[in-house]
Amino acid sequence: MSAQTVGIRASRPAYALFVLPFVTLYVLLLLWPLAKGIWISFHDHDLLSDDSFWVGLANYKELFADEVFHQVVWNTIRFVAISTPIFVILSLMLALALNRPGKLATFLRATFFCASVFSVTLITLVWKLALMPERGLIAQMFAALGIPELPLLTSDNLALLTIALVTVWWIIGLPMIMFLSALQQIPGDIYEAAALDNTPRWRVLTHITLPSLKRAVILVTLIEVIRQFQVFPQIMLMTNGGPNNTTRSIVQFTYEQAFMQLSLGYATAASQILLAIMLIGVSAQLWLERDRKGGAR
Structure with missing residues (x-):
């Protein structure tokens, strides 16, 4: 047995000491609350x-x-179904449009991203003022265009859609940055070869x-699905679950x-x-990644 092998084996306890703080925090902050929540849900x-x-x-x-729980599950699924495609498509379009050098593109990237760092309280306050009946900015715009005023936050059919659009406006910068990162990882040689062949832009x-961007699209989609299933503060502050329980x-x-x-116990069962x-979403991501790798072979 070589001296190097002996040294590696001797250093394994030291490796364990390096990961011990992380493992301790992982158990205390994630595994223990998870196990405790499952236990409480049976009580x-x-x-x-x-x-x-x-x-x-x-x-x-x-x-x-x-x-009521059936209704809130359906509301949440509808919210995810409305917001996630908008997030993916709009953030991808913004990333494609702003993936270029220049001060204007940099300014616009920063502008879109800045909204996502504002607190939800500030965002909902601004939008509740904008959506006020008669005196709000949206109502005045409708009046100027000769369009009848819409009850955007008080209609059973429009309230959830309105909150979804406000949510997209608020945090569209995060998925946009993810797509920008993916775009910048595409080798430039490919585009240079396409330019030498006079390939049309739409074919490029x-x-x-x-x-x-296939992998990035899958990742952003699943992240947004998981995030939007946890929607709460903007609904609580804008409609408090109304009207008629259609946004809870x-x-x-x-x-x-x-x-x-x-x-x-009842609340914890709902959280489980x-x-x-969430686990279904993560499993779908892993399955799609495995399927992509299998197809690449």
């Missing part, structure tokens, strides 16, 4: 008295029979750029059950269902 847990009684799957059975886009999300339902109804949806 009738009162938040004030801290009394806990084992009820098994009763919380889950009650959730599946709860029409459809045969070089978009195929090279799973996270808001969980919050209300835990801190207003004080039914922690949301967690299952």
Whole structure:
């Protein structure tokens, strides 16, 4: 056995010491709360008295029979279905348009990204003022164009769409930056070869750029699906789940059950269902990545 091999084996305890802080934090901040949440979801847990009684799957059975929970799940799915395609398509278009040198492109990239660092309280306050009936900016624009005023936040059909558009306006900069990063990783030699062949721009886009961005599109899509399933603060601040329960999300339902109804076990069961949806999204990402690698072979 060589001295080098002995040295490597002797240093393995030192490697463990390097990762021990991370493993400790990972267990304390992620695995333990996750296990505790699953355990609480099988109990009738009162938040004030801290009394806990084992009820098994009763919380889950009650959730599946709860029409309000059915509504909030459907609301959340609709919100994801509305916002995610807009996020992906619009952020990709912005990235393609701003992926060029120059001060103007740099200024516009910074402008789109800056909105995403503002607090949700500030964003919702600005948009609630803009969407005020009669006196709001949107209402005045409609009046100037001769268009009848629309009840954007008070209509059962329009409220969720309005919140989705506000959310896109707020954080469109993050997926745009991801696409810009992916665009800048495409080798420039490919574009130079296409230019030498006098390849039309639309063919460069459809045969070089978009195929090279396939992985980025999948990643951004799944990240936005997972993020938008957790929608809560903008809904809480703009409509509080109304009108007629048409904008209430799973996270808001969980919050209300835990801190207003004080039914922690029931709320935790709802959060575990949301967690299952997140795991499905992650599993889909892994499956798509495996399928892409298999196809590349």
